[in-house]
Each structure stands twice: as structure tokens, then as C-alpha cells.
Amino acid sequence: MPWDDYELTPYWDEYVEGKDSWRSGVLSIVRQLEDLGAKRLDRRQVRADREVEKLGITFSLPDSGLDRAWPFDVVPRAIPGDEWDEIDAGLRQRANALNAFVEDVYSDARILSDGVVPEHLVLNSANYRPEARGMHPRFGVWAHIAGLDMVRADEGRWFVLEDNLRVPSGVAYMLENRFVSKRVMGDLFHNSWVRPMDGYIENLSQTLWSLSPREEATVCILTPGVYNAAYHEHAYLAQQLGVHLVEGRDLFVDDDDKVYMKTIGEPTQVDVVYRRVDDEFLDPEVFNPDSMVGTPGLMRAWKSGNVAIVNAPGAGVADDKVLYPFVPDIIRYYSGEEPILANVETYWCGDPAQRREVLANIGDLVTKPAAEGGGHGITIGPRASARQLEVARQKILDDPDGWVAQPVLQLSTVPTLTNEGLAPRHVDLRPFIVSGESTYVTSGGLTRVALEAGSLVVNSSQGGGSKDTWIVDSQHVSGAARRGQS
Amino acid sequence: MRIPSDDILREGTSMRLLTGVAESLYWGARYLERAESTSRIVLQYLDVNMDLPDAHEIPWRPLLLLTAPPEGAPWTENPSEDKALDWLLVDPDNLDGVVTLLGNARTNLRRCWFVAPPEIWESASSINQTAVAAADGLPSRPARYDFLLNVISDTSRLVAVMSEDLSRSEAFAFWQMGRAIEQAGMTVRAVQIKADAFSSRDPKSESAFDDIEWMSLLKALVANQIYRMSAGARVTAEDAIGFLLTNPRFPRSVQHCMSVLADLAATLPDGEPIAAAALAVQEQARGVPADNWRADLPEFLESLAVALTELNNLIEATYWRADD
Numbered sequence: 001m002p003w004d005d006y007e008l009t010p011y012w013d014e015y016v017e018g019k020d021s022w023r024s025g026v027l028s029i030v031r032q033l034e035d036l037g038a039k040r041l042d043r044r045q046v047r048a049d050r051e052v053e054k055l056g057i058t059f060s061l062p063d064s065g066l067d068r069a070w071p072f073d074v075v076p077r078a079i080p081g082d083e084w085d086e087i088d089a090g091l092r093q094r095a096n097a098l099n100a101f102v103e104d105v106y107s108d109a110r111i112l113s114d115g116v117v118p119e120h121l122v123l124n125s126a127n128y129r130p131e132a133r134g135m136h137p138r139f140g141v142w143a144h145i146a147g148l149d150m151v152r153a154d155e156g157r158w159f160v161l162e163d164n165l166r167v168p169s170g171v172a173y174m175l176e177n178r179f180v181s182k183r184v185m186g187d188l189f190h191n192s193w194v195r196p197m198d199g200y201i202e203n204l205s206q207t208l209w210s211l212s213p214r215e216e217a218t219v220c221i222l223t224p225g226v227y228n229a230a231y232h233e234h235a236y237l238a239q240q241l242g243v244h245l246v247e248g249r250d251l252f253v254d255d256d257d258k259v260y261m262k263t264i265g266e267p268t269q270v271d272v273v274y275r276r277v278d279d280e281f282l283d284p285e286v287f288n289p290d291s292m293v294g295t296p297g298l299m300r301a302w303k304s305g306n307v308a309i310v311n312a313p314g315a316g317v318a319d320d321k322v323l324y325p326f327v328p329d330i331i332r333y334y335s336g337e338e339p340i341l342a343n344v345e346t347y348w349c350g351d352p353a354q355r356r357e358v359l360a361n362i363g364d365l366v367t368k369p370a371a372e373g374g375g376h377g378i379t380i381g382p383r384a385s386a387r388q389l390e391v392a393r394q395k396i397l398d399d400p401d402g403w404v405a406q407p408v409l410q411l412s413t414v415p416t417l418t419n420e421g422l423a424p425r426h427v428d429l430r431p432f433i434v435s436g437e438s439t440y441v442t443s444g445g446l447t448r449v450a451l452e453a454g455s456l457v458v459n460s461s462q463g464g465g466s467k468d469t470w471i472v473d474s475q476h477v478s479g480a481a482r483r484g485q486s
Numbered sequence: 487m488r489i490p491s492d493d494i495l496r497e498g499t500s501m502r503l504l505t506g507v508a509e510s511l512y513w514g515a516r517y518l519e520r521a522e523s524t525s526r527i528v529l530q531y532l533d534v535n536m537d538l539p540d541a542h543e544i545p546w547r548p549l550l551l552l553t554a555p556p557e558g559a560p561w562t563e564n565p566s567e568d569k570a571l572d573w574l575l576v577d578p579d580n581l582d583g584v585v586t587l588l589g590n591a592r593t594n595l596r597r598c599w600f601v602a603p604p605e606i607w608e609s610a611s612s613i614n615q616t617a618v619a620a621a622d623g624l625p626s627r628p629a630r631y632d633f634l635l636n637v638i639s640d641t642s643r644l645v646a647v648m649s650e651d652l653s654r655s656e657a658f659a660f661w662q663m664g665r666a667i668e669q670a671g672m673t674v675r676a677v678q679i680k681a682d683a684f685s686s687r688d689p690k691s692e693s694a695f696d697d698i699e700w701m702s703l704l705k706a707l708v709a710n711q712i713y714r715m716s717a718g719a720r721v722t723a724e725d726a727i728g729f730l731l732t733n734p735r736f737p738r739s740v741q742h743c744m745s746v747l748a749d750l751a752a753t754l755p756d757g758e759p760i761a762a763a764a765l766a767v768q769e770q771a772r773g774v775p776a777d778n779w780r781a782d783l784p785e786f787l788e789s790l791a792v793a794l795t796e797l798n799n800l801i802e803a804t805y806w807r808a809d810d
Contacts, residue, residue, distance in 0.1 A: 056611035226596050238600035245600045250504050263502040264656060264805045265755035 002038045002422050003030070009424050012156045012412040014077060016424075025080035025472050032188045033075070038421055041074070045417050048074045048184045057176045059460050060229040067232075070173060071465035072180055076188070077414045077427060077447045081195065081473040087150075087158060087431070088441045090340030093331060095146050095433040098163060098318040100334040102142040105317055106132045116333050117326045121350075124401065125320040126371035127166070129279060131286055131299060132314030138211055139437050142315035145204070145274075146433045147171070150341075150445075152412035159344045159409065161428070163327065166316040167276050171200065171432050172233035173466060174446040175240075181468035195443035195471040200432065201240045207436035208241070211308035212271035220244040220261065222251070222275040224293040229461070234276050248277070253297025257304040273298070274310045282313060321370040321404045322348055344409065350401035358405040359393060365405040367392050380456065382408055411456055414467065416449055426450045428458050429469065444469030503656040507598045509806045511657055514594035515648075515664030521587035522641040523672035523707075524552055525634045527679075528574060530706035532627070534698060546570035551679045553582035571630055576620050584637060588617040603651035609644035616640055659750040663801065666750075670743035670767075671794050673730055674787055676707055681727070681783045700726045712736050724779070731771045731790075740790065744768035747797075756804050763800055767793045 008016060015026050022030055033041065049069070058067040079087075104111050105122055112119040122128055147168025149161040178197050182189055209217045223234040225247050238245035246261060251270065253259050260267035275282060281291040283298040301307045317323070318330075325346040331339045347354040347365075358365060362381055369377040379392040396403045413424035431445030447467040448458035458464040531549055546565045552574060565573070575584045595602070595610050616636045624630045645665070652658050680703050700721045704710040712735060717725050732741045748764040751757035770793055775782035 053615070054608050054611050056607040056614075226593070231596070235596065235599045239602075239604060243600075244504055244507075246504060247506070250506055261502075262505050264505055264508050264660075265502055268502050 002033055002036070002041055005420070006415060006422050007424065009413060011410050011424070011426070012152055012154060013424050014079075014152070014156075014412050014414045014427075016415075025083075025474075026078045029076065029078055029188060029192055029470075029472075032191060033422075036188075041417065041422075044074045044184050048072055048180055051180045051183055055176065055180070056232075057173070057180070058232050059173075060227065060231065068460075070176070071451065071460060072177055073416050073449060073451075073465050073467045074181070074185055075415050075417055075422065075467065076181060076185065076192075076470045077429075077467045078192070078470045078472050079444065081193075081471050084195075084443070084471045086340060090158075091148060091431055091433050091441045092439045093335060093337065093340050094148065094160065094163070094327065095143070095435055095439060097331040097334045098146070098165060098327070099141050099143055099435055101330045102165075102312075102315055102318050103136070103140045104334075106135055106314060111330070111333055114333075116329050117323065121320075121322050121326075122317060125317050125322065126402075127279070127314070127316035127320050129314035129317070131303075132312070135303065135312070135314075137312045138308065139435075141435045142312040143318065144207055144211070144310045144312075144435055145171075146435070147430045147445075148433070150429045150431065151409055153409040156412065157342065159342050160327075161344055161409075162321075163319040163324065164430075165311060165319040167278060167311070168430070168432070169230040169233055169276070170430050170446040171442075172236040174430075174432070174442065174444075174469070175200065176236070177446070177466055177468040185468075189470075192470060193473045195473065197443055199440065200434070200442055201237075203434045203440040204237075205241050207434050207440075208243070208272050208274055208310060210436050211310065213305055213308065214269075214271055217271045218244070218261070218268055219272040219274065220246045220251075220270055222246055222248065222273050222277055222295075224248075224277050224281070228276075230276065237274075243274075248291075248293045248295045251295040251298070253295060253301050256306075257297070257301050258306045259295070259298065259301045270307060272308045272310060279313050279316060282309075321346075321368055322350065322401070324404070344406045347405045349396050349403040349405065355396065355400050358396065358403075362389055362393055362405070364408065366408055367396065367403060367405045369395075370402050370404055380408060383456075414447070414449065416451070416465075416467070418451075418453075423453065425453070426456050426458070427467070443471045501655055503601075503660065505806045507601060508656065508660045509802075510594040510597035511601070511660040512664035512801070514591050514598060515661045516668040517587045517591035517594065518641050518644065519665050519668035520582065520672065521584050521591065522638055522645075523669070523676070524574065524582070524584055524587070525637040525641075526708070527552065527672075527676055527706045528571065529631070529634045529638070530702045532630070534702035537698060548679045548682060549574060551682060552675060553580055567627075572623065575630065575633065576623055578621075584633075585617045585620055588613050588637070592617075598657070601653070601657045603647055605647045605651070606644055609640060609647055613637075613640040613644065656754060659754055663747050663750050666743040666747040667794060667798055667801075669738045670740045670747075671791065673707060673738050673740060673743075674790050674794065676703060677727055677730055678784070678787045678791070679703075680723075681787060704730070707738050709736050709738065727783070728774055731774060740771035741768055744771070751801075760797070760800055760804060763797050767797055 006016065008019065015023060015030065017023050052069050052072055057070040059070055060067055101111060111117050112122060143165035145168060147164045147170060149164065150158055151161050152158055175197060208219050220243055221234055221238045223231060223245055225231065235245055244261060250262055251259055252262065259270040259273065261270055277293050280288045282294045283296060284291045284294055285296045286299040299313065302309050302313065325343065325348060328339045328343055331337065347358045349355040349358055365381045367379045379388055381389065384392070411426040411428065414427045415422040416425040427447050427449045429445050429447050432442045434440040447469045449465045449467055450456055450458045451463055451465045528549065546567060547563065549570055573580055573583065577583050578586060580586060592610055592614055595606065599607060616633065620633050624633050648661055652661060680699065700723055701710060704713050704726060707730060709730060713726070713729050716733060716735065717729060729736060730739060733739045734741050736742060744764040744767050748761040751760035751764060771790060775786050
């Protein structure tokens with residue numbers, strides 16, 4: 001039986017509550033996995049690996065350009081629907097507040113003059129773009145696509161770990177995980193009352209088109225190119241959306257401050273650029289002059305109102321890690337509500353008292369550079385060598401404003417298929433939020449799993465894998481409603 | 487049935503194809519077609535030579551005409567089967583080797599995947615797996631057979647998906663133009679391989695095996711059945727060459743490929759000069775030398791190959807080389 005040797009750990013396991021007891025919402029899946037048996041489960045994994053390879057679902061290792069098959073674990077992660085509804089509401093609340101914050105920061109900056117967020121933190125943020133001041137993107141939305149990193153820690157409590165508002169990636173893998181899951185675990189899926197994910201593309205499509213400054217809309221996705229780690233995702237989204245996939249050199253901005261695509265005939269005006277290129281490389285006229293992946297004049301066209309850029313330049317000011325501790329206050333300020341989702345306790349090293357606290361306890365904390373994302377530059381205190389801790393300490397002393405620290409969270413675990421059968425492995429979650437005239441939240445998100453026993457590193461470039469995330473409703477949902485789902 | 491609104495039927499300017507995508511579709515199609523045709527020709531060559539009486543001395547050199555052999559290679563005059571097929575199929579230095587061609591096709595398909603039907607990525611992955619598995623070498627004849635058969639079936643499947651489901655737009659035109667010009671080129675090259683040996687031979691020395699060889703060429707180009715239906719039972723060199731170059735019903739004839747290309751080019755912006763050039767190549771193909779044709783054949787075929795290269799250059803200069 002697949003569960004016979006499943007070990008209990010001190011961490012919150014999302015399937016197993018204790019010996020012979022299961023969390024709510026997973027019982028049906030547990031029984032079905034039991035019926036399947038260990039051998040057939042192994043065979044399902046082989047089939048899944050083959051599907052991934054056949055479908056060409058790959059990711060590229062940074063800097064190498066080499067494609068690897070996307071690591072996918074067949075055992076789904078399950079989250080009860082009523083629990084998810086609360087997270088969904090929390091994500092909407094958070095995304096809406098962060099968008100209101102960006103809109104405010106680049107116009108009246110009320111929140112700064114009211115002293116809710118220290119002005120100097122915003123103006124000195126590496127992600128603050130003075131060029132964006134005075135801009136009012138349609139619907140007041142700057143981060144049209146957000147991917148928030150969430151974890152469950154002690155007692156299963158959910159936390160938002162990071163707000164990714166610049167060019168969050170992973171959504172294609174979330175959708176492809178579901179595709180493979182349906183092909184390989186179709187019987188379990190069908191019997192588990194799983195909420196569909198198909199609405200993402202439809203909502204993204206409507207949002208992109210709604211942003212066009214003209215009645216007609218030519219939409220494109222701007223990719224850094226085939227060697228970018230997320231190129232597979234860029235091509236997948238372009239295909240699903242039915243839009244052009246362009247590189248910077250495929251576009252130009254004419255003297256009329258409009259953006260055009262180079263085609264085999266007359267140039268075609270572009271109205272919406274869903275860019276997967278960071279701000280710094282977007283327009284060499286304004287930002288990094290050496291950028292080979294941007295288009296000169298793009299900011300000029302944006303400021304003239306001739307093109308919508310998604311996400312808008314400067315949106316990243318709200319996902320700066322130095323500002324992260326203020327997000328609960330930002331939510332209160334703009335919505336008048338208490339935050340639904342919790343923040344992780346965070347120390348900012350620019351504050352002398354907090355810095356002293358961090359330096360004194362650096363071995364127990366995770367230290368993070370404020371302006372970076374994707375796990376770059378972090379030091380996990382309890383797992384770092386004395387030398388690594390010393391390096392981290394020195395970096396903080398050299399640039400205290402640029403560093404934050406958080407306690408090490410005991411991430412939850414989910415059963416994962418290993419060579420020794422099912423075993424608990426740590427996971428995180430990235431749900432995606434699309435904001436435009438209205439706000440849409442994915443049912444679930446991309447679950448990443450650290451495949452090494454005990455590891456907390458979920459990044460695919462460092463041995464991480466992924467799982468399909470099932471938001472499961474209890475079985476009293478009517479048959480008609482169930483059949484209406486995909 | 488609901489009739490689509492005018493908006494759906496209107497070919498919006500936003501449908502206009504990016505130059506980079508046009509280039510990738512065109513070259514993706516060319517590389518795939520070249521890999522498939524090379525595989526078919528090599529497979530037939532293996533088959534037919536096993537039927538010949540002096541099979542232990544199969545002349546591999548003619549096959550090397552499929553690609554430019556490496557300069558100064560000691561084995562180019564009379565290579566062994568291993569050397570010749572290693573070069574043609576897997577050698578990474580051979581830019582026209584089948585594994586290299588498959589890799590190039592994949593790179594181009596990656597760039598234009600988003601305009602293609604989703605299923606092509608499954609086929610492209612399958613092609614990639616075939617190529618990766620062969621990259622370490624194909625040490626035996628059965629391994630080579632398997633590889634060649636896999637390449638032919640993988641590429642055929644991908645082409646079928648594209649032909650069936652690719653939007654009938656400029657994307658389709660560039661894909662089909664790439665296939666058409668490559669098919670014409672491979673037909674000319676395949677005839678060149680045969681003609682090279684044939685034209686230097688004394689006509690009196692023709693043997694029963696000549697028929698087998700010409701039939702094998704027809705088979706390699708998937709032409710044998712169409713040939714039989716139009717030309718009857720007897721296979722002669724003269725008839726086979728004429729058929730392969732000018733028969734309008736044979737899809738890989740220069741005649742047919744140039745018709746396809748001219749029709750497609752005429753639908754594209756600035757495509758008229760290309761259509762005219764394709765029709766000129768078609769006319770040129772009809773001029774197979776009549777008198778002294780054995781001696782004149784190599785030069786005639788070479789001039790046809792050059793004309794196809796010039797047609798390619800015109801397409802590139804019109805749509806994407808203009809920026810360079």
C-alpha cells in the first residue's frame with residue numbers, strides 16, 4: 001500500500017493529520033491512491049514523465065540555454081474549496097490594494113504624505129521609476145498580472161511570502177500541470193470535484209484587449225528570446241491567446257510615438273505589449289542603454305498614451321521587499337478592511353534597532369536582498385556555514401537599507417512520489433491574479449515542491465519539482481454543476 | 487448554423503505576419519523537408535544496393551552528393567558505408583546531416599510555435615527525441631534503418647498537422663513555400679546523384695540493373711506509383727528524369743513545386759516578382775536537353791539548382807534580409 005511507510009514529520013502535512021487520521025478534503029484522494037496501489041502509482045509517474053517529454057514541457061537552466069523536462073509529481077496537492085475561498089478573497093484584497101498603492105505613489109502620493117509608508121523607502125526603492133510619475137493606466141491598474149508566493153507554516157496557517165508584481169512567471173506550467181494531470185490521473189481527477197483552471201487564459205485575454213488605447217487592438221507578448229529561461233511559457237501564452245510573440249528587434253517606435261511591428265508587409269501598429277522583459281531592459285532610450293532585448297522609444301509611446309504596457313513600468317515598486325512589511329497597512333489604508341492574508345514577520349535592516357536584532361540572530365533567520373526576486377541572494381541561517389553567515393552579515397553592514405530578514409518558516413509538506421514510495425516533501429504555492437476592469441484569481445496555483453528530503457528549495461533550477469494543485473469541493477456539489485466544469 | 491460575423495471573417499491587419507516568424511516558418515519547413523528527403527533517399531539506397539549482385543562493393547560516393555563532403559576528408563573518394571552514413575546522418579560537422587537538420591528545424595519551430603497548431607510541439611518533441619537518441623552514433627544497419635524510418639514518420643506527422651491545421655494565412659504561405667522550394671531542390675539533387683554516375687557511363691553498357699536504380703530513385707521520391715500510372719511499365723532514364731522534373735501531377739516535381747510557390751507568392755505583399763521567378767524556374771525545368779542529353783545533363787541540372795538558389799535569395803531579400 002502506498003501509505004504504509006509514509007513517515008510523520010514535525011511539519012504540517014497537508015494530507016496526514018496524525019497516525020491513521022487525514023486532513024479534511026483529502027480522504028477521497030487518499031482512498032483512491034490506496035486503491036491504485038504503489039506499483040500502478042509508479043507506472044502513472046512514468047506515464048506523466050513521458051507526457052511531459054512528449055508535450056515538450058521544458059524549462060531552461062539559467063545562463064546555459066539548455067532545456068530540461070519539467071519535473072512533475074503525479075500526487076496532487078489538495079486544498080479544500082472553503083479554505084481556498086478565503087485565500088481567494090485575501091488575494092483580491094491584496095492585489096487591489098497594491099495596485100491602488102502604485103497608482104497613488106505615482107500621482108498624489110497621499111499614502112506618503114499621510115505618513116503610512118515612509119517616503120524615503122519608496123523614493124529610494126530600486127523598483128521606483130520616476131519616469132512613471134503622472135501616468136494613469138486604464139482602470140488604475142499597474143500590475144495586471146501578479147503571482148504571489150504563499151506558504152503554509154505551523155498549524156497550517158497561510159502566509160504571503162512575496163508579492164511578484166513585475167514579470168511573474170510560472171502560469172504556463174500551472175496550466176500544463178493540469179493538462180498532464182488530467183491525462184494521467186484522470187480517474188482520480190474526475191472523482192475529486194476539482195475546480196477548473198481554464199478561466200485564466202480567457203480572463204487574461206479579455207484584460208489585455210480591454211487595455212488597448214484604440215477600439216481595435218493588436219496585442220503582443222514581448223520576450224527576451226528563445227534562450228530565456230521562461231521562453232517556453234512566453235510561446236505557450238502567445239499561442240493560447242492567439243497573439244504575436246515578438247522580440248525587441250521586431251518592434252520600433254516611429255516619430256509619431258506609436259509602436260509598430262515589422263511584418264512582411266506594411267508595419268502594423270501595436271496597442272498592447274504584454275512584456276516579459278524587466279523594466280531595466282525595456283527601453284534603452286530611458287533605462288539600461290546596453291539592453292539588446294528592449295525597444296528604443298517604448299516608454300515614449302507609453303507616456304504618450306499610444307500603447308499599454310503590461311505590467312506597467314514601475315509596478316514593481318509595490319513588491320520591493322523593504323515595503324513588504326507595510327503591506328498590511330497599505331491594505332487597511334486603501335480598503336478600510338483588515339488584511340485577510342497574513343504577512344511573515346519581517347525585519348528591515350535599514351532600521352538600526354531591527355538591524356541589531358537581525359545581526360544578533362542571523363543564524364536563525366533568512367536574509368534577503370530587497371530588490372531581488374526568485375530566491376536570488378538569500379541566506380537561510382540554520383543551513384548556512386559560518387563563512388556564508390559572515391558574508392551575509394557583511395552585505396547587510398555594507399548596504400543595510402537593501403536587506404530584510406525573516407524567521408525560517410517550517411513549510412508544510414505534501415506526499416510526493418520518491419524512489420522509496422510516498423514521502424513528505426516541502427511545498428510552496430504561487431497563485432496568479434489578473435487585474436483589469438475586474439479581478440480574477442486562479443483556482444489554486446503553481447505548487448512547487450522541494451524534491452530532496454528536508455530541502456526547502458523549490459526552484460526548478462535547483463532540484464525543485466511541481467505538482468498539480470486541486471481545489472476540491474465537497475461531494476455534495478450537484479452532478480449538473482460538476483459536469484459543467486471542464 | 488450560426489454564420490460568423492464580418493469581424494471574424496475580416497482579415498485584420500493585426501494578422502500580418504512578423505518577418506522573423508515568416509523566416510522561421512520558411513526555414514523550419516525547409517530543414518524538415520530536407521531531413522525527410524535525405525532519409526528517404528538514403529533508405530532507398532540501402533535497399534536497392536542490397537539487391538545488386540556486387541553488394542559487397544556498394545559505391546557510397548554518389549550519396550555524398552546530397553551534401554557537400556568535408557574538405558580534405560580522406561574517405562570522400564570511396565568511403566565505407568560507416569563513414570558515408572555517419573557523415574550523412576549524424577556527424578555534427580555536417581550542416582546538412584539529418585541530425586543537424588532536425589536540430590535546426592526544431593530551433594525554427596520554437597520561434598514560430600505560437601502561430602502553429604498546439605499538436606506540433608508533440609511531433610517536434612518526438613523528432614527531438616529521435617535526433618538526441620541518434621546523436622551518439624548509429625553503429626549498425628538495423629539502427630540506421632530504425633532511425634531513418636523514425637525520421638520519416640516523425641516529420642510526416644508534423645507536416646500533416648501543419649498542413650491540416652495551420653491557419654490559411656500568410657503563415658501557411660511561408661510554410662508551404664519553404665516546403666515547395668526544398669522539395670524541388672531535393673528532387674534536382676536526387677536526379678543529380680543518379681545522373682552523375684549515369685552520364686559518364688557508356689550507353690552500350692546499360693544493364694538490367696539500371697532499371698532497378700531508376701525505379702529506386704522514383705521510390706525514394708515517392709514517385710513510383712504516379713510514374714507507373716502515367717508512363718506505363720517500362721522505366722527508362724529519359725522518362726524518369728522528364729517525369730521527376732516536369733510532371734504536373736507529381737507533387738515533388740520542379741514543375742508542380744514552382745506552381746505551388748508561384749500561387750502562394752502571388753498572395754503575399756511584394757510577392758509578384760517571386761511568383762514570376764518561380765514560373766521562370768518552371769520553364770527552365772522543361773528544357774531537359776534533347777540531343778546529346780547524357781553529356782549535357784549535369785550542366786543542365788546544375789543550372790536548375792542555381793536557379794532555385796537564386797529564387798531562395800529573392801524570397802529572403804524581399805522579406806527579411808532587407809533589414810541586414
